[in-house]
Amino acid sequence: MHKQLKYKFELKFCLKFLVIIFLIVLIITPSSALDKDLEKSLPPLESHPLPTPLNQWQDQPYSGDYFEQIQASVGGYLLWSEFPIKIYFDRPDNPDDIAATTRRFNQWVNAVKKSINEWNTYLSMIEVSQPELADIIIERKDPPIEPKIDPETGQLQIPRARTAQTRYEFYIKNNKLLHKMIIKISPRLSEIATLSAVRHELGHGLGIWGHSLDENDVLYFSQVSASIPISSRDINTLKKIYEQPTRLGWPLPINN
Secondary structure, three states: OOOOOOOOOOOOHHHHHHHHHHHHHHHHHOOOHHHHHHHHHOOOOOOOOOHHHHHOOOOOOOOOHHHHHOOEEEEEEEOOOOOOOOEOOOOOOOOOOOOOOHHHHHHHHHHHHHHHHHOOOOOOOOOOOHHOOOOOEEOOOOOOOOOOOOOOOEEEEHHHHHHOOEEEEEEEEOEEEEEEEEEEEOOOOOOOHHHHHHHHHHHHOOOOOOOOOOOOOEEEEOOOOOOOOOOOOHHHHHHHHHHOOOOOOOOOOOOO
């Protein structure tokens, strides 16, 4: 089994991977000179073939999209190039247990599976049994509370507890720049709220790294009381993302 390089600050990492770490700094304090050096170390921006389900997707009449709200990472747009996308999600040790805690866990699992099935119509996904094999990991955990320092006042700000979160990590495998998505969904949510949360966060995990301003879209920026289904605008946006060039899934330059 190959040894994957994770996105952490550790001295043992090779120089190539340290380049990825420095990219986060560039988001905050960009430098044109460093940008040029780092670009030489990363794959060039190229487009992958459009996945068949998205290629066949037609929205007539066109209901619009919110592509202008989508952010590209330093690795390009966060899209997948190999299918099916491998997903791992937490399951109870003994799903047949009749205890209330296990029943709630099974409800969480059912909501996750339903959301995956909904998005699977547009991008092929498959469940794997081990997290280290997965492209997307969905954990039954509360997202961490991350205090921040207000740059103007210098005071420590404690944000509200969150119920869902998605983050990404870059790594290198077979000399290709790849990424992994880690989604955390709180165990405290109801089954309906869990479904809405997973549906939203999985949209991020599939590449919609941004939010809609329309409350009728799954990727609406704020939580709504109703369970919103995946909209045509969500899919129009997803399709446009997968038409964009990216550095992900492409080999590093030979001179590296």
